[in-house]
Amino acid sequence: MSQLTLPDMICFALYSANHAMQRVYQPLLAPLGLTYPQFLVLMALWEEDGRRxxxxxxxxGLESNTLTPLLKRMEAQGLVAxxxxxxxxxxxxxxxxxxxxxxKAEAGHISRCIFDACGLEVERLTALRDQITxxxxxxxx
Amino acid sequence: MSQLTLPDMICFALYSANHAMQRVYQPLLAPLGLTYPQFLVLMALWEEDGRRxxxxxxxxGLESNTLTPLLKRMEAQGLVAxxxxxxxxxxxxxxxxxxxxxxKAEAGHISRCIFDACGLEVERLTALRDQITxxxxxxxx
DNA sequence: TCTGATTAAATCGCGCGCGATTAAAAAGCA
DNA sequence: TGCTTTTTAATCGCGCGCGATTTAATCAGA
Structure with a gap:
């Protein structure tokens, strides 16, 4: 069997799709002064506040060595305590x-923009999400 | 409609799946002294050497501001010129x-380990890869 | 009660990833 | 030819992501 190339590999598909996704988020989050991981933290807190x-x-899926500095930056911006x-x-x-x-009021608009950028019907997107998960x-x- | 939570979002599925993939690669690449992005660069060069x-x-899907330092590190390790x-x-x-x-001789073994870790038949994995791409x-x- | 093990965050160093800018070479054009 | 524009890497600063370690609080057991 001949060697696999980059486009053949599921790992590269995930790698590049994740980057592409973050590039779509960036101009939506920048006006709010948020990075993408910070937005994910807010999502988690909107769902349930006061988490450890x-x-x-x-x-x-992150450790304290990533979260502690990230949360400190969010605290410095007055987003969390x-x-x-x-x-x-x-x-x-x-x-x-x-x-x-x-x-949180802005989140709906952002989600809608992301959904549109995905260019798939809800059912197909949901199915794809479940397979990736x-x-x-x-x-x- | 109630607010989306993290597990509902395709973006988080990609984000966390990409991290999970890199965590599987890490112990396979560490013995070779490679990081995951460095492995991707090698993949690209194995396919066609002497690229710009x-x-x-x-x-x-990267810019020179990422690649130049990465390639310098690979050059310092004697992997590329x-x-x-x-x-x-x-x-x-x-x-x-x-x-x-x-x-390149090690790549086949690594790919096989990744394939096994995915736990899907080739056809399903290929179909998923194509959807993500x-x-x-x-x-x- | 004291002592050792466990748990939770924080700290440190390093390699990406990228927005913004710079430097230098090449191309286009009057 | 000269001058401007474009192209290509490189540089800089900053925020993740994580392996390894440290610090401090709690727990478990004699």
């Missing part, structure tokens, strides 16, 4: 500020 | 060293 760093890490848990001082709870919570879980498992 | 930085950028083109001194040709070319092209287009 570990919880955010589990939701996003970070505070040690009263019961367990090892843990840090991350809470949305008014500004951070307010940005299932692949991720097998890779991580 | 621009050509590699087009193949990988970088040389200005004789005809057009603006361009830099990247050529595989013997060491860089030799690593098509999505990427719509996002980039």
């Amino acid at each position: 760093v570990t919880d955010l890490g589990r939701a996003l 970070r505070a040690r848990d009263e019961q367990d001082e090892r843990q840090v709870r991350v809470t949305l500020s008014e500004k951070g919570a307010g940005l 299932a692949l991720r879980d097998r890779l991580a498992g | 930085v621009t050509d590699l950028g087009r193949a990988l 970088r040389a200005r083109d004789e005809q057009d001194e603006r361009q830099v040709r990247v050529t595989l060293s013997e060491k860089g070319a030799g690593l 098509a999505l990427r092209d719509r996002l980039a287009g």
